[in-house]
Amino acid sequence: MTYMKEIQKAVDDWAQTLETPYWQPLENLARLSEEVGELARELNIRFGAKKKKPKEEVGEIEDEMGDIIFTLACIANTLDLDLQKGFDHAMSKCYGRDKDLHEKK
Amino acid sequence: MTYMKEIQKAVDDWAQTLETPYWQPLENLARLSEEVGELARELNIRFGAKKKKPKEEVGEIEDEMGDIIFTLACIANTLDLDLQKGFDHAMSKCYGRDKDLHEKK
Amino acid sequence: MTYMKEIQKAVDDWAQTLETPYWQPLENLARLSEEVGELARELNIRFGAKKKKPKEEVGEIEDEMGDIIFTLACIANTLDLDLQKGFDHAMSKCYGRDKDLHEKK
Amino acid sequence: MTYMKEIQKAVDDWAQTLETPYWQPLENLARLSEEVGELARELNIRFGAKKKKPKEEVGEIEDEMGDIIFTLACIANTLDLDLQKGFDHAMSKCYGRDKDLHEKK
Secondary structure, eight states: OOHHHHHHHHHHHHHTTBSSOOOOHHHHHHHHHHHHHHHHHHHHHHHSSOOOOTTOOOOOHHHHHHHHHHHHHHHHHHHTOOHHHHHHHHHHHHHTTTGGGSOBO | OOHHHHHHHHHHHHHTTBSSOOOOHHHHHHHHHHHHHHHHHHHHHHHSSOOOOTTOOOOOHHHHHHHHHHHHHHHHHHHTOOHHHHHHHHHHHHHTTTGGGSOBO | OOHHHHHHHHHHHHHTTBSSOOOOHHHHHHHHHHHHHHHHHHHHHHHSSOOOOTTOOOOOHHHHHHHHHHHHHHHHHHHTOOHHHHHHHHHHHHHTTTGGGSOBO | OOHHHHHHHHHHHHHTTBSSOOOOHHHHHHHHHHHHHHHHHHHHHHHSSOOOOTTOOOOOHHHHHHHHHHHHHHHHHHHTOOHHHHHHHHHHHHHTTTGGGSOBO
16 A cells, blocks of 8 residues: 555655755654644643633644644655555554454454 | 545554444543654664663664554544545645745755 | 652642642643643754744743643642652662763763 | 752753763753653553553653653753743743633632
């Protein structure tokens, strides 16, 4: 499957229009922390204890997750890595190595 | 485009074989933090200051990113959200709202 | 030493004035992710690649770290844990188990 | 109060024995992500859905929080910042700006 490759290509098509296509790995990692923090905030408002401040706008959980995927694609493109391969590995753990950690129907 | 929908479907095909297909949102968020931490560790060893301890195995950056995508798909599936829509929104910001934050060629 | 105990006490003195003194552990963890994300953002602006958007305010790195310490004190107070003991353990690793990971003068 | 200054001093007393006392800010941020991820893992095992793998050791929540405080002290020392000032600011928000976000007894 090559779904994530298409995601990486969409990001690269845009990045190649820039003077400096990609940030350094630890810079992108910092951005990833920031995006995860924004997702955490939204999830804590919807499913946890956090209250909104008056007049405060709430972002979209979907969009915050989109930002995380975008950032992962940037990191993968910089390092010439294949997110599909990483995802396939995650799925293979579900069906293999870690399968007894989850109770079957 | 529907690339991320295929990713979400692959996760759901597996999750539906389980007694409890998905964790709660804040539980998945905790897992996301853990996976991001593992990616941070790998990137800091390769591109930063962190030294490996003797005999310590280093994971694969690609696999850590795969785990993050897997976790995002779990969150999206639980909440009936569409990661492709979130990603498309991230790309639209690149070409639109935030485009002047990046210097063009 | 009991420095961190004083920090935890300051937080508890305030928390005990509330109807519900503390959030649940995974709620506080979500808040921790959010605060770490805000620190990541500030550090990436000052020391990385991130540009501010026009008219955007930049927070204070010091304050973001203060929010993280506050959140840790909340978690520790909820679980009746001692942050000083945890910190002393971190220092003991520096002088002991991990000491060969760092090159001496 | 100067509690956090004592924490920062304990870290600096050790750091100054090293060839390179401190990492770069984004390197320390990566370490912070890693430590937060380890805390997330422990909290998800105790209070969430995560199961331990067979024979897997579980760390101590207290120690993971100690590692986070240690890392914050490193960042603060590198940038000549005062964690006590940041914490005092967090407390002042509790009693001031954000006080109506929390229901009183």
